[in-house]
Amino acid sequence: MPGILYLVPNTLGAAELAAEGAPHPLDAIIPREVQSIAARLDYFVAENAKTTRAFLKLLGGSQLLTRPIQEIAIAELNVNTDAAALPALLAPILEGRDGGLISEAGVPAVADPGANLVRLAHRHGIQVRPLVGPSSLLLAVMASGLNGQSFAFNGYLPTDADARQKRIRQLEERSRKEKQTQLLIETPYRNGAMLEALAQACQANTLLCVATDLSLATESVRTQTAGQWKAALAASKGPDFHKKPTVFLLLAE
Secondary structure, three states: OOOEEEEEOOOOOOOOOOOOOOOOHHHHOOOHHHHHHHHHOOEEEEOOHHHHHHHHHHHHOOOOOOOOHHHOEEEEOOOOOOHHHHHHHHHHHHOOOOEEEEOOOOOOOOOOOOHHHHHHHHHOOOEEEEOOOOOHHHHHHHHHOOOOOOEEEEEEOOOOHHHHHHHHHHHHHHHHHHOOEEEEEOOHHHHHHHHHHHHHHOOOOOEEEEEEOOOOOOOEEEEEEHHHHHHHHHOOOOOOOOOOOEEEEEEOO
């Protein structure tokens, strides 16, 4: 009988270790029951093995791990993984071993290459159990004040300036017609260029939200019109988000 594929949430960034006697930092982010399930797994399919070991080290400060970290098997699945390699990643679970799918940050299989492994697991009749944890996309929608009844995630936009401007205008028009919040992300070191592009391309009254370092001590969420963002950037009063994970949201009036 196959094991269970658990979808294990990770933190959204480096969590500081608590001082002696203080609550464990994971407790404010991931439920204790979820931590307990993750701690008993000895096989993980991970977007990044190094990040997963750091998570397990943090987890080990709260829960007793089933094995020492160096004995826990971690197989990588990322954007460069060939589809032909997926069956081998599921093989231990098909043989009866429970396993965890874990992303580099947040929840797996959402804006994450793990979705392909989950699809294959369903084809093989493997039970898939999603565990509760932080999603930067949902947290951003919650905190933005934009439409949470209808929203779409668009991933990364083109890096070419002209193509990016064209895509932003397409998303703005879609938002206007469907009254739908549009979400997107950018490589953190290009956050400034993305906000500049959004402020320039969007109509002055279009709402733009910048949500940075969600669930971390440095968290910042700020919603303004494109016109207000344009003025803030011209006055060098933009957000402190260079090289920090950020979700951008827009809603056209």
